[in-house]
Each structure stands twice: as structure tokens, then as C-alpha cells.
Amino acid sequence: MKAHYRTITTLAATLLLATLASCGGSGVSSSASTGSGYQGVVTNPPAVTYTGEDLNVSNTVQAIRQAAGPGLFVQNAALDTAAGSHASFLVNNPGLLLPGYLNVLQAGSIYGAHFENSILVGFTGASPQARATAAGYVGTVSEAMTFGAPNGTACVDSLGNSVYHLIGLISPFIDVGISFNAGSGSGSACAIVLGVGSNTLGQLPTSPVFYPYDLQTGVPPTYYNSAEVPDPAADLTLAMQTPLGHPVAVSLYTLANPVLSGGDIVMNAFSITPSGGAALSVRVLANTGVTTTGPALTVDNVIPRAGFVVLLPLAPLAASTLHDVSFSATVKGQPVINNWSFTTGVAN
Numbered sequence: 001m002k003a004h005y006r007t008i009t010t011l012a013a014t015l016l017l018a019t020l021a022s023c024g025g026s027g028v029s030s031s032a033s034t035g036s037g038y039q040g041v042v043t044n045p046p047a048v049t050y051t052g053e054d055l056n057v058s059n060t061v062q063a064i065r066q067a068a069g070p071g072l073f074v075q076n077a078a079l080d081t082a083a084g085s086h087a088s089f090l091v092n093n094p095g096l097l098l099p100g101y102l103n104v105l106q107a108g109s110i111y112g113a114h115f116e117n118s119i120l121v122g123f124t125g126a127s128p129q130a131r132a133t134a135a136g137y138v139g140t141v142s143e144a145m146t147f148g149a150p151n152g153t154a155c156v157d158s159l160g161n162s163v164y165h166l167i168g169l170i171s172p173f174i175d176v177g178i179s180f181n182a183g184s185g186s187g188s189a190c191a192i193v194l195g196v197g198s199n200t201l202g203q204l205p206t207s208p209v210f211y212p213y214d215l216q217t218g219v220p221p222t223y224y225n226s227a228e229v230p231d232p233a234a235d236l237t238l239a240m241q242t243p244l245g246h247p248v249a250v251s252l253y254t255l256a257n258p259v260l261s262g263g264d265i266v267m268n269a270f271s272i273t274p275s276g277g278a279a280l281s282v283r284v285l286a287n288t289g290v291t292t293t294g295p296a297l298t299v300d301n302v303i304p305r306a307g308f309v310v311l312l313p314l315a316p317l318a319a320s321t322l323h324d325v326s327f328s329a330t331v332k333g334q335p336v337i338n339n340w341s342f343t344t345g346v347a348n
Contacts (some may be wrong), residue, residue: 001039005127005246005249013099015187018116022085022272022329024048027174031118034202036255036258036259037161037200037201037256038172038201038202038203038204038255038257038258039200039202039203039204039286040069040071040203040204040205040206041069041071041072041203041204041205042072042073042174042203043071043072044072045072045074045075046074046075046084048075049075050075050178050206051179052152052180052194053151053152053182053190054148054178054179054180055151055152055178056151056153056180057152057153057155057156057178057190057192058075058143058152058176058178058288059127059170060152060153060155060156060157061073061156061169061176061192063167064156064160064211064213064286065169065170067216068117068168068170068172068209068210069205069207069212069213070171070172070173070203070204070205070209070212070223070251071144071203071204071208072195072279073091073173073175073176074174074175074176074197075175075176075177075178076137076176076177076317077177077267078132078135078136078177079135079137079141079175079176079177079193079195080099080126080177080178080179081135081136081177082125082128082132082134082135082141082177082193083143083177083179083192083193084177084179084181084191085122085124085135086114086124086128086131086179086191087117087145087179087180087181087189087190087191088111088122088143089120089121089122089124089148090145090147090163090189091181091183091184091186091188091189092121092122092183093120093121093122093341094186095164096112097147097164097186097187097189097281098170099234104146108126108127110126110127113145113147114127114128114143114145114315115127116131116303116310118189119206128141128142128143129141130240132177132193132195137175137197138197138198139175139195139197139198140172140195140198141193141194141195141196141254142168142171142194142195142315142326143191143193143194143326144159144165144168144191144192144193144194145157145189145190145191145192146159146188146189146190146225147188147189147190147191148167148187148188149180150187150188152190154179154293155188155190155192156192158213159192160161160212160348161220161223161246161247161321161348162223162228162247163223163225163232163247163285163303163310163312164232164303165213165228166247166249166310167249167251167304167310168194169211169310170209170211170249171194171202171251172196172202172203172249173195173196173198173202173203173216174195174196174197174200174202174203175181175194175195175196175197176192176193176194176195177191177192177193177195178191178192178193178283179191186323188307190269200302200342201258204245204253204255204258205254205255206254206255206256207254208250208251208252208253208254208333208338209250209251209253210248210249210250210325210338210340211248211249211250212248212342213244213340213342214340214341215340215341215342215343215344216343217321217342217343217344218344218345219224219246219342219343219344219345220246220345220348221245221246221316221317221318221319221345221347221348222243222244222245222246222316222317222347222348223239223243223244223245223312223313223316224243224244225243225244225245225247226243227286232285232300232302232310232312236240236250236283236312236314237279242315243312243314243316244314244315244316244342244346245272245280245312245314245315245316245317246313246314247310247311247312248270248272248310248311248325249308249309249310249311250270250309250310250327251306251307251308252265252308252309252310252329252336253305253307257307257331258305260305260306260331261289261305261306262286262287262288262290262291263289264331264332265286265290265291265306265307265309265329265330266290266291266292266293266299266329266330267284267290267291267292267293267294267295267309267328267329268292268293268294268296268328268329268330269295269327269328270282270284270294270295270309270316270326270327270328270329271311271312271324271325271326272313272323272324272325272326273323273324273325273326274317274318274321274322274324275322275324276288277318277321280293280314280315280317281301281313281314281315282311282312282313282314282341283296283298283311283312283314284296284297284298284302284309284310284311285297285298285300285303285309285310285311285314286298286299286300286306286309287299287300287301287303287305287306287307287308287313288301288305288309290306290309291304292329301319302331309329311325316347317344318344319344319345319346319347320345320346321343322342322343323341323343324339324340325338325339325340325343326338326340327339
């Protein structure tokens with residue numbers, strides 16, 4: 001698993017770390033499974049039992065998934081247990097909620113935010129997968145952690161204003177476990193564990209997913225890329241010492257195209273333009289093998305699979321401004337074209 005760490009300037013001392021894993025599902029959906037092993041999107045999951053900030057996390061995540069289209073999550077008791085035990089472990093063991101521990105590789109090349117030492121109080125498993133398995137979950141998991149967020153909504157908002165975390169947010173996972181632990185003076189820990197059960201590979205929509213989604217408002221204009229580890233634009237950080245604009249992510253995975261290699265994808269256009277202005281300077285991140293007839297591509301193999309493509313504006317977006325996005329690609333010989341708009345919020 002790979003982990004990512006970042007600081008969100010708009011949230012005092014908030015740290016985010018996520019593990020990436022392959023995607024699958026739990027079998028709860030409004031659509032039947034396909035021959036590929038994937039199923040249609042979840043549209044009507046059972047009512048959740050979350051309360052307080054856990055409920056705020058759930059509501060915020062589900063609102064994003066509902067609007068963007070990758071399918072809703074299904075609350076899973078085992079993953080709730082795994083999320084809750086790990087958030088408590090980090091909060092209750094003194095000295096763990098510090099950047100010098102959270103973003104440092106521990107045993108097994110696991111970042112501190114996702115690691116548990118068996119000699120400490122509350123140990124339930126060294127890795128996210130081990131903790132989920134110990135809680136009774138059968139499947140593959142990915143864990144996202146935020147630290148210092150004031151509430152559950154801010155926890156999820158931080159995930160959306162990123163590159164690698166954002167990809168996880170729009171991926172084909174089905175099951176979810178949530179725990180927001182406010183801590184006792186040392187800061188909060190927010191755990192979101194995403195899972196794919198052993199009976200399906202995951203949920204997929206009938207059309208690609210784009211985020212920020214069409215007509216979304218209040219999108220943070222600034223992305224602090226130097227706070228995400230690995231930094232998806234480290235050379236820009238060194239050269240400019242300035243933040244970037246909010247990333248725009250695309251998932252090309254659909255029920256018709258559940259598996260994609262780089263050679264299946266040809267990029268033709270990917271741009272963002274503020275209302276009344278000119279197209280912004282951007283960097284387009286893509287996996288090895290993706291080709292282009294238009295925008296220059298930067299190979300980023302931290303992006304977990306070829307069907308995810310991310311646009312990075314090279315400067316913060318204008319606040320409180322409508323932005324038009326244009327995307328065009330050929331996927332397995334078929335055109336994928338989308339033009340949509342979102343509006344930024346106040347400066348962050």
C-alpha cells in the first residue's frame with residue numbers, strides 16, 4: 001500500500017494520509033453484477049446508524065458520491081470497528097499525533113498514521129488490512145486519515161481538495177467504516193476505511209466520473225500541493241514555492257470499461273477556463289502508457305490505475321468564480337467528451 005500525507009492550510013494543523021488499494025465491492029447495489037465481476041452503482045443503501053461527527057462525515061461523503069456519480073457507500077460494521085479502534089489508538093497513545101510520527105515510515109514501510117505498534121495500548125493490527133481482517137471484514141481495504149480537522153465535514157472537504165485522496169474518493173469501493181475522534185486536547189483523528197468485499201470487484205457507473213462535479217459550488221480555489229506526500233508536483237514546489245489550483249479528477253472506469261491499460265486511452269483535451277478569461281496553465285497527470293494528441297502529459301505512477309487522470313492548475317483558481325472545464329479523450333476507440341462548470345468559494 002502507498003500512503004500520502006498533506007497539510008491543509010485552511011484547517012489548522014490538519015494532516016491527511018491515505019492508503020491506496022485495488023478496488024472491489026460488497027454486493028449491495030441496485031444493479032445486477034456483470035460478467036466482469038463489477039456491479040452497477042449503489043443508489044439506495046440501508047440507512048446508516050452514525051451520529052454526531054461520524055454522521056457528518058457520512059453525509060458529506062455521500063453527497064459527493066451522489067452528485068459525482070460513482071455510487072453510494074454502504075455502512076459496514078466491521079469497517080466501523082476498524083476505523084474506530086485505529087482512531088482511538090492514535091489519540092490515546094501520547095506522542096503519536098505529531099507530523100514527525102504520522103508521516104514517517106514505520107515497520108513494514110507503513111506510515112505512522114496507518115501503523116500500530118503491538119506494544120502500545122489498543123493495538124488491533126499493524127496495517128489497515130490487518131485491522132479490518134481482525135474486525136471480521138473479508139475483502140480489500142483502503143484507509144484515509146485526517147488529523148486536526150475541527151469536524152467531520154472538514155475531514156471530507158480536505159480529501160476532496162487533493163490528488164491521491166481525491167482518486168480514492170471517486171473509486172469503485174462500496175463498503176465504508178467511519179470514526180471521527182475529537183481527541184482530548186491533542187487534536188482530532190478522522191478515519192475513513194473503504195472496502196471491497198470478496199464477492200465482487202466493486203461498483204461502477206455507466207459513464208465516467210468527473211470531480212469537482214457539474215454545478216458544484218464553494219470549491220476551494222487553492223490546493224497546497226507541497227503538503228501532500230508524495231507531492232504530485234514537487235518540482236513546482238521547489239521552483240515556485242507557491243500553491244496550485246484545486247485539482248480536477250476524472251475516472252474513466254465504467255461498466256463498459258471496467259479494466260483499462262494506458263494504451264487504451266488517448267487524451268485529446270483537458271482544460272479549465274475562468275468565466276470571461278483565458279484557459280489556465282495546467283499540468284495533466286496520467287499513468288504510464290496513456291498517450292495524447294493535445295495536452296502534454298506528466299507521468300505519475302502514484303496514481304493507482306491508468307483510468308484516472310488529474311488536471312492540476314499551476315496557480316490558485318480565482319475565488320468566487322465560475323470555471324468551465326473541457327475534457328476529451330478516446331477510450332478503447334470510443335470518444336469520451338464532457339464540458340462542465342463549477343464555482344469556487346472564498347479564498348482558502
